[in-house]
Amino acid sequence: MSKKVFPLQLAVVLCWLLAGCAQPATPTPTATVAATHTPAPPTSTLVPSEAAVPTGTLTPIPPDTPMPEDTATPAPTFTSEPTATPLLPAEPDPAVGEQLWPALPCSACHGQKAEGDFGPRLAGTGLSFEQVRARVRLGKGQMPAFDEDTVSELQLQHLYAWLRSMAQPTPTPIARPSFPTQALTEMWYFVNEMRIRADFAKDLPVRVAADEAGRLQVVKDYSGDGLNQAQQVLAKANQARNDVPNESVRAIITEIIGQTNRVVQHFTRARAAGTYGEAWAEAAEAVYICRLDTLPWATQAVRDAGLVGTVRVRVVDPSGQPIAGAFVTVLTDHTPLAGRTDNSGRATFVNVAAVPALPVKAYSAGRVYHEWNFNVSAGATADGTITLPSLSGQAVAPMVSDAAIEPGAGPGDATVTFSLTVTDPQGSLDLAEDQIFALSPELGFAYVLLHAGGSRYELRTTLPGLPVGLHTWSFFAVDHECNTSNIIDVQYRAR
Known part of the structure; x- marks a missing residue:
C-alpha cells in the first residue's frame, strides 16, 4: 500500500x-471501603467469539x-x-x-x-x-x-x-478427578436450594400476602424450608471434605460449612421473630450470605476439584433475533466469568463448574435481565438460549452514575477501589445483591460491588496482573424486578 x-x-x-x-x-473520592476481596485470576476463560472473521x-x-x-x-x-x-x-x-x-x-x-x-x-x-x-x-x-x-x-x-x-487461546481442560465426587456435587445442589429458599423468604411475602401477619408467615415457612436445605448442605459438605484429597478444596468446603452455619442462625431467628420486619431482616441477611459467599464458594469447590465442562449461550430478543454486545456472566467463584456476545448473539465459556443448575445471566441496557440454569456435565458442552425482552411500559430501571476506579492508572497488579452510585427513579432501591457489576469482557471476569451505605456500592480489590494498556470496565446494576440499568464505561490504564 x-x-x-x-x-x-x-x-x-x-x-x-x-x-x-x-x-x-475522574475517580470519585470515597471515604470508606465496603469490602476487600483479592480474587485469583479465573481458571476458566472466555473463548473468543465463534463467529468467523468476515x-x-x-x-x-x-x-x-x-x-x-x-x-x-x-x-x-x-x-x-x-x-x-x-x-x-x-x-x-x-x-x-x-x-x-x-x-x-x-x-x-x-x-x-x-x-x-x-x-x-x-x-x-x-x-x-x-x-x-x-x-x-x-x-x-x-x-x-x-x-x-x-x-x-x-x-x-x-x-x-x-x-x-491475538485473542487468548482456549485453555487446556482440567483433568477429571479420580476420587468420589457425588457428595461434592450434592453439596452444591443443596447450597443452591438453600439460596432459593432465602430468596423466597425475602422477596415473596409482599407479592403473595396482603397483610403483615400473612407476610410474616411466608417468611417463616420459607425459612423453615431453608433450614432443612441447610442441614443437607452440612451433611454433604462433611462427607465431601472426607472424599476430596485436595487441601485447597477441603479448605473451601470448611468455609462453606461456616457460612452455612451463619445462614442457619438467620433462618432460626426469622422463624422466632414476632414481626414481619424482624423476620424479613433476618431473611435478607441469609440471602446476602448465600448469594455473595456460600454459592460462589460451592461453585469454586466443584470447579477446583476438576469437575468442569463448557457452556455455549445464545442471547436473542423475543423475535428470535440475536442481540450482539449483550453482557453474559457465568458463576465460577466470587469473581464471575464475563463476556460479551458476538454478532450472532453467541458466547462460549470453558472450564466452568459441572453442576446441575449453573447460573448463566445475560444483560443489555434497556432490557429485562434473564438467567438460564445450565445443566453442565463434566467434560461435556451445555447449550442454551436466553431471551431478553425490552422493559415493559410501566417498568423503570435503576440508574447508575459516578462510576470510578481509584486510582485510574497504575501497575497491572495494583490495589484499586471500584465504586458506583445507584439510584431508583421510583424512589425505592431494591437491587439484586450479586448483580452490581464492574465487568470486563476483554479480561473475562466481573467484579461484584458491595453495599457501602446509602446509594453507594464499592469493592476494593487487587488487580490480577493486567497487561500494559487501557482496560475498560462496564458498570451497571440490576434490580429485583430484573430491570437492567444504564451502562457506564470506565477505563484503567495499566503501566
Whole structure:
C-alpha cells in the first residue's frame, strides 16, 4: 500500500483528537471501603467469539448515514506519496493486517501492537467486525471517523483478522478427578436450594400476602424450608471434605460449612421473630450470605476439584433475533466469568463448574435481565438460549452514575477501589445483591460491588496482573424486578 506522510503538526493534532476516546473517568473520592476481596485470576476463560472473521467485501455504509451527535469531529487528512499501491489478498489475512497496522492512523492512539495507549486496547477484541467497522466509519466521542480513502474496506477486514488472532487461546481442560465426587456435587445442589429458599423468604411475602401477619408467615415457612436445605448442605459438605484429597478444596468446603452455619442462625431467628420486619431482616441477611459467599464458594469447590465442562449461550430478543454486545456472566467463584456476545448473539465459556443448575445471566441496557440454569456435565458442552425482552411500559430501571476506579492508572497488579452510585427513579432501591457489576469482557471476569451505605456500592480489590494498556470496565446494576440499568464505561490504564 502507499506510504502515508504525517506532518509533525498533523501528528500532534491527531494525538489530541484521539486522546479523549480513552481518558479514564475522574475517580470519585470515597471515604470508606465496603469490602476487600483479592480474587485469583479465573481458571476458566472466555473463548473468543465463534463467529468467523468476515470474508469478502462488505457493503459500505451509505454516505447519507446520520452521524451520532458526539461524532462531529472530521477525520484528519493524510497525504499519500504518488507510489503504486500493492494488491492486497482478497480474503482477510492476519499477517497482512499486522503489516498494515503501523502505516495506518490506528496505531497512533491504540499502540504499535494494538495494546492500547491513548486509545483502548484492541488486541484480541471481543467486538464483532460490524461493531469495529461502525466505530471506524462513524467515530465516537473525540475519535474521528475514517473514510475508505484512509482505511479501505479490505484493509479493515485484514486489520480485524489480525486483532482477533491475538485473542487468548482456549485453555487446556482440567483433568477429571479420580476420587468420589457425588457428595461434592450434592453439596452444591443443596447450597443452591438453600439460596432459593432465602430468596423466597425475602422477596415473596409482599407479592403473595396482603397483610403483615400473612407476610410474616411466608417468611417463616420459607425459612423453615431453608433450614432443612441447610442441614443437607452440612451433611454433604462433611462427607465431601472426607472424599476430596485436595487441601485447597477441603479448605473451601470448611468455609462453606461456616457460612452455612451463619445462614442457619438467620433462618432460626426469622422463624422466632414476632414481626414481619424482624423476620424479613433476618431473611435478607441469609440471602446476602448465600448469594455473595456460600454459592460462589460451592461453585469454586466443584470447579477446583476438576469437575468442569463448557457452556455455549445464545442471547436473542423475543423475535428470535440475536442481540450482539449483550453482557453474559457465568458463576465460577466470587469473581464471575464475563463476556460479551458476538454478532450472532453467541458466547462460549470453558472450564466452568459441572453442576446441575449453573447460573448463566445475560444483560443489555434497556432490557429485562434473564438467567438460564445450565445443566453442565463434566467434560461435556451445555447449550442454551436466553431471551431478553425490552422493559415493559410501566417498568423503570435503576440508574447508575459516578462510576470510578481509584486510582485510574497504575501497575497491572495494583490495589484499586471500584465504586458506583445507584439510584431508583421510583424512589425505592431494591437491587439484586450479586448483580452490581464492574465487568470486563476483554479480561473475562466481573467484579461484584458491595453495599457501602446509602446509594453507594464499592469493592476494593487487587488487580490480577493486567497487561500494559487501557482496560475498560462496564458498570451497571440490576434490580429485583430484573430491570437492567444504564451502562457506564470506565477505563484503567495499566503501566
